[in-house]
């Protein structure tokens with residue numbers, strides 16, 4: 001099996017097992033990446049099952065075409081070159097005879113994307129300041145920093161990076177670009193590092209939050225995730241499950257709140273405790289369409305974190321659809 005794609009799968013068994021019994025079913029891996037989850041899903045659905053795997057990154061799709069050539073040829077794996085926001089159309093177009101029984105997503109970027117200097121995600125490697133997962137569409141991070149208003153840049157860094165120095169960083173960026181345009185990742189990383197905006201030294205690189213913010217903005221990651229949860233859940237069979245791994249609080253908040261809303265437990269429709277109501281009555285009153293599965297969230301074991309420190313912030317949440 002070729003594995004020239006550098007990515008260690010996070011919560012591999014926990015995620016696939018969270019879908020329950022899937023032998024012979026159709027399931028969707030929304031984040032193909034290096035294919036770690038896809039591979040185990042193929043084993044679990046077995047020879048009569050079908051895995052559909054989405055990615056908007058061409059490197060991931062090319063790698064999977066080679067790695068899973070046999071499964072694709074046998075019609076057991078369908079690769080889809082599209083963002084989450086096209087989930088509904090792309091799944092409908094497949095006309096799956098017995099619908100979708102499980103959906104997983106392992107949100108964010110792969111280590112492969114971060115480690116390739118030419119993708120522009122990393123403040124460690126020098127490369128073009130790009131950051132697009134699909135590098136054929138939309139604006140790059142450099143274009144945004146060279147053309148965006150100072151206020152927009154500050155707001156992006158503040159909201160998507162949760163960076164309290166956002167205004168100062170945006171100001172530095174706008175002064176820098178008066179002299180020369182941003183081209184490379186290190187133009188930005190070094191600018192933030194040299195400014196010494198923080199009194200205390202942190203273990204993290206000072207540009208970490210700014211890079212995260214730009215990546216989320218350039219790839220419209222939070223809207224993509226929201227669309228996926230909405231359209232993915234609508235496409236699921238009753239009894240089918242949806243499991244999502246997120247890596248930071250902005251993503252996890254969206255997953256948790258949307259999932260709790262499906263379970264009739266959003267803040268706006270909580271029923272006071274102690275009322276003599278049956279589970280069915282509560283489900284009707286709260287418009288519950290799903291139930292939580294497992295620990296909500298499940299997190300990596302100490303062993304996994306030791307072997308793969310990148311997994312340390314992962315949170316896996318699963319729900320099962322209980323009614324249409």
Ligand SMILES: C[S@@+](CC[C@H](N)C(=O)[O-])C[C@H]1O[C@@H](n2cnc3c(N)ncnc32)[C@H](O)[C@@H]1O
Nearest residue numbers: 009031033034035036037055056057083084224
């Ligand atoms: C963390 S990696 C997945 C790793 C994979 N589970 C594995 O085991 O190798 C996330 C992948 O999802 C893709 N991705 C992220 N957001 C996406 C979106 N909105 N639409 C399609 N693909 C997306 C990225 O391009 C990346 O390849």
